[in-house]
Amino acid sequence: MSRQHRAGPAIPHRVLILGAGYAGMAAAIQLAARVNGRKDVRVTLVNAQERFTERLRLHMTATGQQLAELSIPELLEDAGAGFVPGWVTAVDADARTVRIDDGRVLTYDTLVYALGSVADTVAVPGVEEHAYTLSSVQDAELLADRLARLHSGTVVVGGSGLTGIESAAEIAERHPELNVVLLGRSEPGATMNPGARAYLRSALGRLGVRVRSEVEVVKVLPDAVELAGGESIAADVVLWTSGTRVSPLAAAAGLTVDERGRIVTDAALRSVSHPEVYAVGDAAAIRQGYGVMHGTCQGGMPTGVHAAVSIVRVLAGKRPGRFRFGYYHTPVSLGRHDAVVQFTRPDDSPRRMYLTGRMAARYKEMVTASPWSTYRRMKKMPASGAFWPRGGRFTRVGGVG
Numbered sequence: 001m002s003r004q005h006r007a008g009p010a011i012p013h014r015v016l017i018l019g020a021g022y023a024g025m026a027a028a029i030q031l032a033a034r035v036n037g038r039k040d041v042r043v044t045l046v047n048a049q050e051r052f053t054e055r056l057r058l059h060m061t062a063t064g065q066q067l068a069e070l071s072i073p074e075l076l077e078d079a080g081a082g083f084v085p086g087w088v089t090a091v092d093a094d095a096r097t098v099r100i101d102d103g104r105v106l107t108y109d110t111l112v113y114a115l116g117s118v119a120d121t122v123a124v125p126g127v128e129e130h131a132y133t134l135s136s137v138q139d140a141e142l143l144a145d146r147l148a149r150l151h152s153g154t155v156v157v158g159g160s161g162l163t164g165i166e167s168a169a170e171i172a173e174r175h176p177e178l179n180v181v182l183l184g185r186s187e188p189g190a191t192m193n194p195g196a197r198a199y200l201r202s203a204l205g206r207l208g209v210r211v212r213s214e215v216e217v218v219k220v221l222p223d224a225v226e227l228a229g230g231e232s233i234a235a236d237v238v239l240w241t242s243g244t245r246v247s248p249l250a251a252a253a254g255l256t257v258d259e260r261g262r263i264v265t266d267a268a269l270r271s272v273s274h275p276e277v278y279a280v281g282d283a284a285a286i287r288q289g290y291g292v293m294h295g296t297c298q299g300g301m302p303t304g305v306h307a308a309v310s311i312v313r314v315l316a317g318k319r320p321g322r323f324r325f326g327y328y329h330t331p332v333s334l335g336r337h338d339a340v341v342q343f344t345r346p347d348d349s350p351r352r353m354y355l356t357g358r359m360a361a362r363y364k365e366m367v368t369a370s371p372w373s374t375y376r377r378m379k380k381m382p383a384s385g386a387f388w389p390r391g392g393r394f395t396r397v398g399g400v401g
């Protein structure tokens with residue numbers, strides 16, 4: 001029941017959104033646009049930084065490229081949502097409070113939890129101490145600084161997933177003086193169709209990236225990485241991109257989480273243990289017909305929009321709708337002028353169609369640039385943010401799965 005119902009219409013219903021990444025921003029803007037001007041709802045967004053982190057471009061930051069200054073408070077200014085800069089240190093899901101690192105305690109009636117994820121630096125010994133990551137702008141800038149001072153030597157990229165591929169390619173293109181080695185359990189682009197995978201492999205070769213697949217990194221040392229089997233590869237710099245982990249705050253708050261610490265949601269994206277908490281983006285374990293969604297921007301933004309629309313429905317005494325999402329592409333940049341875009345079925349399996357080369361690079365850039373312009377558009381036309389593929393039979397109840 002909303003606080004409005006308990007205490008009368010004079011007291012606004014307080015919606016607190018934690019995290020202004022791709023999903024949290026989508027939730028904040030969508031909700032603010034839908035309740036702007038209403039006195040009975042107050043929307044507040046909390047985030048560690050005032051500047052929006054374009055996580056999709058952190059491999060560019062890591063190679064010294066300047067990104068646009070995207071100010072969260074500026075975007076929210078006329079949107080009807082408040083902004084609190086600060087680091088969330090605790091959530092009390094029973095008392096409905098959130099503690100910020102400056103000592104402030106914020107209260108809520110509805111919470112949207114969107115704290116995202118970071119690189120997994122704990123699964124492999126030595127990563128935390130000796131490897132760089134792309135978890136934040138600061139991390140990426142540290143790497144950029146190191147690479148700029150390294151005039152020769154070897155950069156090992158651990159993890160051959162999409163972030164590892166994009167990073168290895170970007171570093172090789174920007175720093176041709178360095179040897180770049182990409183290590184992973186599977187072949188780069190393993191989930192793509194054979195043509196796209198072959199293109200990706202030859203593009204990495206053209207950039208001078210040495211690929212070692214089917215290897216397991218078991219330890220990161222100050223000047224090398226150690227593989228299962230005992231081989232070690234000398235490394236002046238190690239960038240770790242393998243796996244992600246989420247903040248322990250949700251589990252500590254007593255919210256039901258999965259084995260990776262992500263908040264388990266019902267079909268409407270509410271916490272199964274605390275329905276006044278919505279979980280979105282990488283921090284949520286959201287089940288669809290094809291399985292639990294994996295962290296992406298393409299799926300994260302729709303979760304934020306859906307949570308906002310659901311909150312408005314619940315405030316109006318209606319039931320929130322079921323969230324449905326189907327993947328449609330896997331775009332991978334290969335430096336600034338090349339890319340592969342694998343089109344996918346809703347369950348993320350590859351279709352036959354893919355793009356390569358400059359056209360793919362332009363497509364990828366369009367995708368990467370689109371969130372901020374989407375937020376701007378949503379401020380005026382919230383409904384414009386509600387278009388995404390619902391996944392058809394792949395996400396229909398009783399469908400394929």
Ligand SMILES: Cc1cc2nc3c(=O)[nH]c(=O)nc-3n(C[C@H](O)[C@H](O)[C@H](O)COP(=O)(O)OP(=O)(O)OC[C@H]3O[C@@H](n4cnc5c(N)ncnc54)[C@H](O)[C@@H]3O)c2cc1C
Pocket residue numbers: 018019020021022023024046047048049053055056057058059086087088089114115116117134163166247280281282283295296297298299300331
């Ligand atoms: C280099 C790179 C390239 C990628 N490329 C793609 C791609 O091409 N396509 C794609 O779909 N996905 C891509 N991803 C994945 C994508 O970035 C994530 O899935 C997406 O960012 C998740 O969005 P989110 O809103 O859940 O979390 P995030 O974007 O991580 O946002 C979380 C926000 O919460 C803040 N925060 C976290 N903890 C706290 C705290 N305790 N207190 C206050 N604030 C906090 C963070 O500072 C951040 O602003 C890429 C990731 C990387 C690293």
